[in-house]
Amino acid sequence: MNPFSYVRAADLDQAVREGAAEGARFIAGGTNLLDLMKENVERPRRLIDINGLPLDRIEETPGGGLRIGALVRNADLAADARLRARYPLLCSALLAGASPQLRNMATTGGNLMQRTRCYYFYDVATPCNKRRPGSGCGAVGGVTRIHAILGASAQCIATHPSDMCVALAALEARVHVLGPGGPRSMAFADFHRLPGDTPQLDNNLAPGELITGVELPPEGFSRHHSYLKIRDRAAYAFALVSVAAALRMEGGRIAAARVALGGVAHKPWRRPDAEQALAGAPANPETFTAFASVLLEGAQGQGDNDFKIVLARRAIVRALTQAAHGTPQSQTDKRIA
Structure with missing residues (x-):
C-alpha cells in the first residue's frame, strides 16, 4: 500500500x-x-x-418519499420500519448483498461508488482500461464468466457489482451531491455510466463532488415486487444476474412496471420504453417472456458468459411472476419460489 x-x-x-x-x-x-x-x-x-458528517439519517420528503443520508449503513437501512413497509424491494436487495458484517459497515453513498469486481481490474499485472486508460482490456478474449452481456464496448466488458443500485434504479431514485459548484441532484439513471471509450469513469460525479443522499419517490411498489439474485452460491457472492421487478396491478393486468437488471452491464440495466409497453398487458408468462426478449435486445456473450443471456431471460420471467403474484423472493430462504 x-x-x-x-x-x-x-x-x-x-x-x-x-x-x-x-x-x-x-x-x-x-x-x-x-x-x-x-x-x-x-x-x-x-x-x-x-x-463525522450529519449524513446518517432517513428523513421524510415533502412529496411523500424518503431521503436516505449517504452515511446510513446498509444494515440500518434494511431494518428501518418505513423502508420495510414502503420500499420492501430495496430492503430485499440490501439483504441479498454481501454479509451481515459488511452490511454493518457499508454505507448508502459507498454502495453507489462500488467499483467492478472484474478479475482483470484487480490484477495489476494485466492490462485494464478502467485501471490504466489505453492499456487494453484483458478480459476481452480472457475468462469472462462474470462479465457484461449488455452495454459493453471494445474498451471494457466489466459489470457493476451492487445489489442496492439495481433496486434504486427500478425505484427511480434521485442522487443528491455537493461539490465546489454547490448542491445538485440527478436521476439515478444518470449517475452511473456505460463504458464507451472512457471506462475509467464509473459515474457522472464532477471532481470533488460528494454524495450527500439518495431520495426515493413516493411510490415504492410495496404490494407487487421481487428482487431475484442468481449467483454461484447462496450467500456472500456477487450476482451473475439479478432482477429488481416492481409492478402496479389493476384487476390482473399491469398498470405500471419497472424492471432493472444487475450483473449484466456496467450499470443497472433498464429499458423504460419496454416497461411502458407492458401497461395494460395481462400478467402472464407470455407477456413476461416477450418483455424479456425486448429487455435483452442486443445482448452478446463473450464465450464463457453466453449462459447469462438464457439465465437472464428466465430470471426476468420468474421475478415478474413473483411480483405479479405478490410473492417476492425470500432473502432468508434463498430457494427460488
Missing part, C-alpha cells in the same frame, strides 16, 4: 474543499476502497474521512 495522508472532515464545507484536491478520496465504511488500496488498484494521496 502506498503512503497517504488522512484528515477527518469536521463539516461538509471542509469535506468538499479537501475532496477537490488532486488524488483525494472520500472514505466512510471503506469496504471496497480499502481492498482496492491493498491491491494497489487505487492509490489515493489523501483520504477524507466523512464519518
Whole structure:
C-alpha cells in the first residue's frame, strides 16, 4: 500500500474543499476502497474521512418519499420500519448483498461508488482500461464468466457489482451531491455510466463532488415486487444476474412496471420504453417472456458468459411472476419460489 495522508472532515464545507484536491478520496465504511488500496488498484494521496458528517439519517420528503443520508449503513437501512413497509424491494436487495458484517459497515453513498469486481481490474499485472486508460482490456478474449452481456464496448466488458443500485434504479431514485459548484441532484439513471471509450469513469460525479443522499419517490411498489439474485452460491457472492421487478396491478393486468437488471452491464440495466409497453398487458408468462426478449435486445456473450443471456431471460420471467403474484423472493430462504 502506498503512503497517504488522512484528515477527518469536521463539516461538509471542509469535506468538499479537501475532496477537490488532486488524488483525494472520500472514505466512510471503506469496504471496497480499502481492498482496492491493498491491491494497489487505487492509490489515493489523501483520504477524507466523512464519518463525522450529519449524513446518517432517513428523513421524510415533502412529496411523500424518503431521503436516505449517504452515511446510513446498509444494515440500518434494511431494518428501518418505513423502508420495510414502503420500499420492501430495496430492503430485499440490501439483504441479498454481501454479509451481515459488511452490511454493518457499508454505507448508502459507498454502495453507489462500488467499483467492478472484474478479475482483470484487480490484477495489476494485466492490462485494464478502467485501471490504466489505453492499456487494453484483458478480459476481452480472457475468462469472462462474470462479465457484461449488455452495454459493453471494445474498451471494457466489466459489470457493476451492487445489489442496492439495481433496486434504486427500478425505484427511480434521485442522487443528491455537493461539490465546489454547490448542491445538485440527478436521476439515478444518470449517475452511473456505460463504458464507451472512457471506462475509467464509473459515474457522472464532477471532481470533488460528494454524495450527500439518495431520495426515493413516493411510490415504492410495496404490494407487487421481487428482487431475484442468481449467483454461484447462496450467500456472500456477487450476482451473475439479478432482477429488481416492481409492478402496479389493476384487476390482473399491469398498470405500471419497472424492471432493472444487475450483473449484466456496467450499470443497472433498464429499458423504460419496454416497461411502458407492458401497461395494460395481462400478467402472464407470455407477456413476461416477450418483455424479456425486448429487455435483452442486443445482448452478446463473450464465450464463457453466453449462459447469462438464457439465465437472464428466465430470471426476468420468474421475478415478474413473483411480483405479479405478490410473492417476492425470500432473502432468508434463498430457494427460488
